[in-house]
Amino acid sequence: MQRTKTILLSLLASTWMTLPALAQAYPNQSINVIVPYAPGGNTDVVGRIVAEPMAAILGQKLIIENVAGAGGTTGSQRASRATPNGYTLLVGQMGTHAASVGLYPNLGYDPVNDFEHIGQLSDTPIGILVRKNFPAKDLKSFIGLLKADSQKYNNGHGGVGATSHVSCLFFTALVGARSPMVAYRGSGPAFNDILSEQYDFLCDQIPHTVEHVKAGTVRMLAIATPERSDALPDVPTTIEAGLPEFQASGWNALFAPKGTPRPIVDVLNAALRKALDDPATKNKLEMIGAVLPRAENRTTEGMRKFVGAEIDKWTPIMKASAIPTAK
Numbered sequence: 001m002q003r004t005k006t007i008l009l010s011l012l013a014s015t016w017m018t019l020p021a022l023a024q025a026y027p028n029q030s031i032n033v034i035v036p037y038a039p040g041g042n043t044d045v046v047g048r049i050v051a052e053p054m055a056a057i058l059g060q061k062l063i064i065e066n067v068a069g070a071g072g073t074t075g076s077q078r079a080s081r082a083t084p085n086g087y088t089l090l091v092g093q094m095g096t097h098a099a100s101v102g103l104y105p106n107l108g109y110d111p112v113n114d115f116e117h118i119g120q121l122s123d124t125p126i127g128i129l130v131r132k133n134f135p136a137k138d139l140k141s142f143i144g145l146l147k148a149d150s151q152k153y154n155n156g157h158g159g160v161g162a163t164s165h166v167s168c169l170f171f172t173a174l175v176g177a178r179s180p181m182v183a184y185r186g187s188g189p190a191f192n193d194i195l196s197e198q199y200d201f202l203c204d205q206i207p208h209t210v211e212h213v214k215a216g217t218v219r220m221l222a223i224a225t226p227e228r229s230d231a232l233p234d235v236p237t238t239i240e241a242g243l244p245e246f247q248a249s250g251w252n253a254l255f256a257p258k259g260t261p262r263p264i265v266d267v268l269n270a271a272l273r274k275a276l277d278d279p280a281t282k283n284k285l286e287m288i289g290a291v292l293p294r295a296e297n298r299t300t301e302g303m304r305k306f307v308g309a310e311i312d313k314w315t316p317i318m319k320a321s322a323i324p325t326a327k
Helices: 002-025 042-058 070-080 094-103 139-148 163-175 187-195 210-215 262-277 279-287 300-320
Strands: 031-035 062-066 088-093 115-131 155-157 181-183 201-205 218-223 249-257
Touching (some): 031 070, 070 094, 094 163, 115 187, 163 187, 187 201, 210 218, 262 300
Parallel strands (some): 031 062
């Protein structure tokens, strides 16, 4: 019995001594960061902006790997099953880690319990966009056209469960007009096709749309936040435009597989917080309309609570939108 206690104490002491050394040695190679969408979309853009200063802080490359499919859940599931050693991370978001729970009965991962929550990268307001030659000039007239003949106007999105998908489900449910939906493998490809006028409207996070809205190659009718965005000051809020019930914002956050050692999670969290405090990074995010996260969401436990709250928020919204069950 005494020998067993001695062995256990020895193992515990060995583990205690190893963890600080592990944190000091990490990272000693490049880190793979899965973005679960095609290049060019909001999650990809925000992920790359924050990855650059984090790489400089950590002293290793952060290599973005785009793994598109099933509204971001394919890449998220892959990340959840990766070896928990700190060398595979995930840029998840509202679609993959909140709305997906209400959409996919067999999701394949638990957004709260299958990940270590490193911290939030940004909040990303939702805008209602139409192709540049769409006949409606404001949100009120757009809603009028949808109600008159919703089947006439196609709604593009980045895949079932993506932020662009669930946001427009929420919007069309509020106005009582469900349009045919055109799915893409990410908001990047979806946005490219509204620029070429392949479909009629899109509800999406604004960071990857700002320059095109300014250039007039696509039109944003309203932004679903209480206040206008400094990046697009001429775009009215949904409150101003007559649909105050439509309030929606996406978000992006950094995750690691469950079981990643706490010292490594702490190193990553510290690097993320330092990156977000960097004036150049803040400027890049704000220039594209992203909003820096609240202090509590920059912590690991705060982010975990936030994900749980977002699941609680979006699940009833999805049910109220009468969404067909996703397979």
